Amino acid sequence: MTLDRLAPAIFVLLWSTGWVMAKYADIYADPLTFLVMRYLLAALLFVGFCLATGAAWPKTWKTAGHAVISGIFLHGLYLGSVWWAIGQGVPAAISGIIAGLQPLMTAVVAPALIGENLSGQQKLGLVLGFLGIALAVVPKVLIIDTGSTPIHLLPVVINVLGMTAVTYGTIHQKRYLQDGDIRSIATLQYVGALIVTVPLAFFLEDMRVIWSVQLFAALAWAVLGLSMGAIALLLYLIRRGQVSKAASLIYLVPPLAALQAWLFFDEALTLPMIIGTVIAVAGVYLTNRKAVPVPA
Template identity: 30%
Template sequence: MSEATSAPVDTSRHPLLWPLLATLLIIGWSSGFVGIRYANQEASVMLLLFWRTLLSGLILLPFALFMGPGISMRAVRDQALFGIMAVFLYLGGFALAIEQKVPTGLVALIADLLPLAIAALSQPVLGERLTARQWQGTAIAVAGVLIVSFDSLSLGTAPIWAYGLTVGSMLVFAAASVLYRRHERSRMPVYQSLCIHTLVGSVLFGLCASAQGSLAPPMTRDFAIGMVWLVLIATFLAYAVYYTSLRLFPVAKVSSAIYLSPPVTMIWAWLLFSEPLTLGMIAGLLVTLVGVWMTSRG
């Protein structure tokens, strides 16, 4: 294969590296709400995801082709599988569940239990055993997420399969994260792998969106703002930092930062859309912070 193999980074000599990456990851992961909020009023979710992934892939394409090592067909095949799992099935599964009227609060809660699934998979697949302290931190973080999400939880009237779809989408991304960590051969630069992931996702989302109607984007200010936000922050920042962190740190440690996504999303909503920020949400944020700190330091 022709992927680049970079020398490993001694993270013990860079004590501020993980706090920096974790902060960027939390900002990027939680910011997807903002772009969706702006753009979803103008287009269907599938059309929105099509343009998000297409624009992301096309922006990265010149860098992937001309600034990195040569990309073999085997590498494209391997990375395309991650694109199907981590982009199309993960994002598309939750989008379809919401369209089927699964309550958004319940979808968000299931999505944000992703680190718990990754922690469970990391030991049998990667041999990365969590300590008792890390499991305690995980339990505390889950409790914090439940506190934050409590007010928005409801069961709704969606078909049974739609609820299973949310769980399945979360588990698919957990499996993709663990396999990405294990897949030592895939050492191409992150911008190359992310380019393949998003372009593969755009083809599949485009097929879904075309079945619903036109692929033409709405020519509105809110859709444009949403796209810029989703591409630059929710895709480039979130996915690039996530994949980079997976190469440097244990997968359960990296994923634990995602527990802070729900409370930080509430802060985004409060700052940008004047949505209420209750004492319960603040308490949940503090509890989650304690849990993530214990998990990261374990």
């Protein structure tokens, strides 16, 4: 099988672990502080990787600036918002619903910004994907809402803003960074992530860190599995396919995250989650399947 066929499945599997990682890492460090360590290590490793493999760096400051800007939105604002919101008590189910809205937002704004139109089949796939995610996570939200722990509005709003940030970051990546070496672009993106995350961590958190084997294990997976492996695949997918197709893969992340939460945190895996996952898979298939030409 080619990388084009395997990359989407590998990306979804890797990226879905980020939801469980956000919950786990919060035990050992403040969310933004953990992300600062993650971004710094990822940037250093990517620099070493670029030097070892002879990666080509952007030829102009303008191109380098676009890479930094995309990193600000894709990593700094998006992950910073999501991780901070989860640290402030936003349940993973609600955060999953918000993430499930991102492909629809991308599909809505992509035609205006980069002239990428969707077929009727792709629109149906996006709708099915959203319905599948809603079916998978809404029952959990209803259970959470009837509990005793209140959910504050501000973290939810920040989570929504994070979703809009990754939408713009994905389109910016497609619009301005279609060419160039993915390795050096990814490196500069983590520079952009640090530009916004470091001051936010300093002003919003106590920068708590509990140094332990568990912390280093979480950092190792967050850096190698997510910041390097998953992000490299995401950039590859954005470059190889339509931006809306790449975004539609996010539909599969919340159901997989729920499955991992069941395996590692003993959270309930309900029938609606299973059915919703099947519907989401169908939606992703329709969005990514190439249309068959109609004979003249």
